[in-house]
Amino acid sequence: MENLIITKAIVLRATLFQDSDKILTLFSLDFGKISAKLKGCTKQNAKLKFAGQPFCFAEFSLIKRGDNFVVATASEIESFFNLSQNFDTLSLAMAVLEIVDKIMPENEQSPQLFLKVLKTLSLLNNGVNPKLCLSKFLLDVFAYSGYALSFDKCKTCGTALNHNYFLNVETGAFVCDLCKTAECMKVEFPTFSLMRMLNDTDLNKLETLKAHNHTIDQILVLLNANFTGKFGHILKSLKNI
Numbered sequence: 001m002e003n004l005i006i007t008k009a010i011v012l013r014a015t016l017f018q019d020s021d022k023i024l025t026l027f028s029l030d031f032g033k034i035s036a037k038l039k040g041c042t043k044q045n046a047k048l049k050f051a052g053q054p055f056c057f058a059e060f061s062l063i064k065r066g067d068n069f070v071v072a073t074a075s076e077i078e079s080f081f082n083l084s085q086n087f088d089t090l091s092l093a094m095a096v097l098e099i100v101d102k103i104m105p106e107n108e109q110s111p112q113l114f115l116k117v118l119k120t121l122s123l124l125n126n127g128v129n130p131k132l133c134l135s136k137f138l139l140d141v142f143a144y145s146g147y148a149l150s151f152d153k154c155k156t157c158g159t160a161l162n163h164n165y166f167l168n169v170e171t172g173a174f175v176c177d178l179c180k181t182a183e184c185m186k187v188e189f190p191t192f193s194l195m196r197m198l199n200d201t202d203l204n205k206l207e208t209l210k211a212h213n214h215t216i217d218q219i220l221v222l223l224n225a226n227f228t229g230k231f232g233h234i235l236k237s238l239k240n241i
């Protein structure tokens with residue numbers, strides 16, 4: 001069938017539509033972010049009920065009708081079931097989906113980000129420190145979007161950073177004591193140091209990083225503020241974390 005496409009995708013969002021349908025926001029490997037209607041999925045015994053849930057990772061066949069997609073079939077690859085077993089882990093995993101939904105325009109393909117999302121969800125699902133996972137994901141998202149944090153020297157005057165560290169959450173730049181402005185948040189040395197290590201660590205090696213919970217908490221607060229500064233969006237998923 002010429003209007004049928006097949007792609008692996010993760011459900012970012014599912015909104016109830018009319019009585020028994022849902023509109024899915026999918027992040028797909030081949031077409032980036034797209035919307036697709038999932039018909040009859042709220043009915044009892046609906047075969048594709050599973051596909052109407054956030055985090056569902058499946059191979060979808062979609063029928064294109066005009067500008068819209070309708071789900072024809074879906075075959076589940078991974079449900080990330082463990083995510084729903086702990087409130088904090090679930091909130092942090094929801095933040096991953098919310099971030100992708102926010103930063104990706106429709107129909108822009110990014111296999112690189114797609115794989116990062118899958119890997120991050122899989123680490124969260126396997127019980128790796130959830131705040132560390134989300135912090136690493138945020139650092140990678142900044143780099144992906146052209147806003148990589150630079151840890152080497154003061155962004156304003158260029159002197160090497162030591163002793164005092166401040167992050168300007170509007171610009172995502174670290175600056176020294178002399179150059180700090182009202183938008184800057186003070187960063188303690190252990191926090192700065194772990195953030196730099198986290199930035200340089202491959203996602204596949206994340207499990208090997210050891211850190212105090214307090215330090216990871218600090219990092220997430222800073223990166224969350226930096227995300228809002230950069231993208232003008234407050235992450236709802238992190239409201240109660």
Ligand SMILES: [Zn+2]
Pocket residue numbers: 154155156157158159175176177178179
């Ligand atoms: Zn400076």
